[in-house]
Amino acid sequence: MDLRNGFDISRYIRNIPDYPKPGIMFRDITTLLSNQHAFRAAVDELAWPFLHGQFDYVAGIEARGFILGGAVAHTLGRGFIPIRKKGKLPARTIGQEYTLEYGVDTIEIHADAINKGDKILLIDDLIATGGTAGAAIDLIHKTGGEVISAAFVIDLPDLGGADKLRAKGVKVHTLVGYGGH
DSSP states (O other): OBOTTSOBGGGGOEEEETOSSTTOEEEEOHHHHHSHHHHHHHHHHHHGGGTTOOOSEEEEETTHHHHHHHHHHHHHTOEEEEEEETTOOSSOEEEEEEEETTEEEEEEEETTSSOTTOEEEEEEEEESSSHHHHHHHHHHHHTTOEEEEEEEEEEOGGGOHHHHHHHTTOEEEEEEEOSOO
């Protein structure tokens, strides 16, 4: 996909067949992150729609969402809030369980990270089924915050995750989409 400046970001996303299990085509952004031009383009394009946005913080989902979210927060002059796997944050937390294809997991946020009425931009590398991002949105709502939008480098539209977020009233911004899994 060509971005606003004609840069083809998909050239920097590595495809790894049969990972983490047979039949899955894993979209690896570590090759994008390691290229200075691709990384800059991705951060710029994730941030672009929100340059004049009315929001308070950028939240990123562990782990690649930390890298992208931190860079977007810096670009937009906002603070960054990490959303982590259970047991990784040192202070009092609020958690949200969500279902995976192989069980249940929990993500957490510091209980004092978001105040009632704070507006949040959510960032991660990929939206697939929407399970983790949906749980992050529910978690932010538990704190009294509002997710104004969610942005991802990659969308896997056949899995329906972006539509699930839109059904929650969240605008979704993605840079590149891939059919299939």
